[in-house]
Amino acid sequence: MTITLKSKTILITGATSGIGKETAIGLAELGATIVFTARDKQKAKSTKKEIIEKTGNKNIDHIECDLSSFASIRNFCKEYKSRYKKLHILINNAGVWNFKRKQSIDGIENTFHVNYLAPFLMTNLLLDTIKKSAPARIINVSSGLHRGTINFDDIEFKKSFSSMKAYSQSKLALILFTRRLAKKLEGTKVTVNSVHPGFIATDLGRDAGQITNKFFRLFGKSPKKGAETSIYLASSPEVETVTGEYFVNKKMTQSSKKSYDMDLAKRLWSVSKKYTGINKR
Numbered sequence: 001m002t003i004t005l006k007s008k009t010i011l012i013t014g015a016t017s018g019i020g021k022e023t024a025i026g027l028a029e030l031g032a033t034i035v036f037t038a039r040d041k042q043k044a045k046s047t048k049k050e051i052i053e054k055t056g057n058k059n060i061d062h063i064e065c066d067l068s069s070f071a072s073i074r075n076f077c078k079e080y081k082s083r084y085k086k087l088h089i090l091i092n093n094a095g096v097w098n099f100k101r102k103q104s105i106d107g108i109e110n111t112f113h114v115n116y117l118a119p120f121l122m123t124n125l126l127l128d129t130i131k132k133s134a135p136a137r138i139i140n141v142s143s144g145l146h147r148g149t150i151n152f153d154d155i156e157f158k159k160s161f162s163s164m165k166a167y168s169q170s171k172l173a174l175i176l177f178t179r180r181l182a183k184k185l186e187g188t189k190v191t192v193n194s195v196h197p198g199f200i201a202t203d204l205g206r207d208a209g210q211i212t213n214k215f216f217r218l219f220g221k222s223p224k225k226g227a228e229t230s231i232y233l234a235s236s237p238e239v240e241t242v243t244g245e246y247f248v249n250k251k252m253t254q255s256s257k258k259s260y261d262m263d264l265a266k267r268l269w270s271v272s273k274k275y276t277g278i279n280k281r
């Protein structure tokens with residue numbers, strides 16, 4: 001069966017490099033209107049040009065957004081809603097792996113902010129538009145490294161920072177968010193699933209020093225391969241009604257035991273509301 005996404009509007013965060021860019025190219029090839037976030041104007045322009053050249057699809061747009069600022073996310077959502085009435089597929093792809101503790105523009109530990117609080121806020125702010133566009137899909141790019149727990153006593157690792165623990169926590173948080181949101185969206189024809197893209201040769205290890213960066217480059221699979229599961233979840237009729245699940249290599253897969261703990265998910269939701277200032281239940 002030939003899949004076409006000609007009538008669909010898709011928003012992808014972090015499409016200026018790596019997996020996000022290949023996801024945008026793959027979905028543009030299927031005819032969708034692609035909107036992507038970018039924090040750097042030059043990178044945004046060259047990414048748009050590259051997607052159009054590679055796919056022949058001219059319906060490519062970008063809107064400025066720095067995911068480490070809640071104000072920037074709020075401005076982005078306002079701008080998105082002024083330009084587009086529909087949002088059929090939201091792909092929360094952008095992410096960082098900070099090897100040293102860094103604070104976001106809002107002064108929050110940056111991994112927690114960009115990888116988790118940003119998609120939490122953006123999704124909630126766009127939910128009215130997504131619901132109006134149903135059937136619709138939300139895809140959260142997590143990681144196979146989502147192990148461990150949510151460190152509620154020191155969620156921003158102020159006392160002692162571990163880059164691995166901060167990254168794992170942010171990715172576990174994204175899966176817990178996925179499962180709780182799926183419950184809240186029952187009956188709306190909006191699905192939400194999470195993804196592990198594989199070990200992929202991208203810029204994710206950019207601030208880890210040359211050795212780690214080289215390790216990613218030498219042993220990782222191609223970004224095109226890394227985009228496959230997100231593209232599958234965005235486009236395949238097979239998963240139209242599947243929700244609250246975790247996918248690896250285009251297959252529904254068990255995630256960690258903790259990621260099924262709905263009490264943890266509920267507590268995290270309430271902490272996230274306080275951080276982001278949203279009023280949803």
Ligand SMILES: NC(=O)c1ccc[n+]([C@@H]2O[C@H](COP(=O)([O-])OP(=O)(O)OC[C@H]3O[C@@H](n4cnc5c(N)ncnc54)[C@H](OP(=O)(O)O)[C@@H]3O)[C@@H](O)[C@H]2O)c1
Nearest residue numbers: 014016017018019066067068094095143199200202203204
């Ligand atoms: N690569 C892997 O092996 C792997 C494995 C598991 C999961 N993942 C996940 O896959 C996703 C994509 O990562 P990738 O590997 O493709 O890495 P990447 O090449 O470094 O791409 C990350 C994207 O996120 C954007 N981004 C980062 N911080 C941002 C901010 N504050 N505001 C706005 N955009 C921001 C980057 O924008 P700029 O271009 O402006 O920097 C870039 O477009 C991430 O969520 C990552 O955790 C990757």
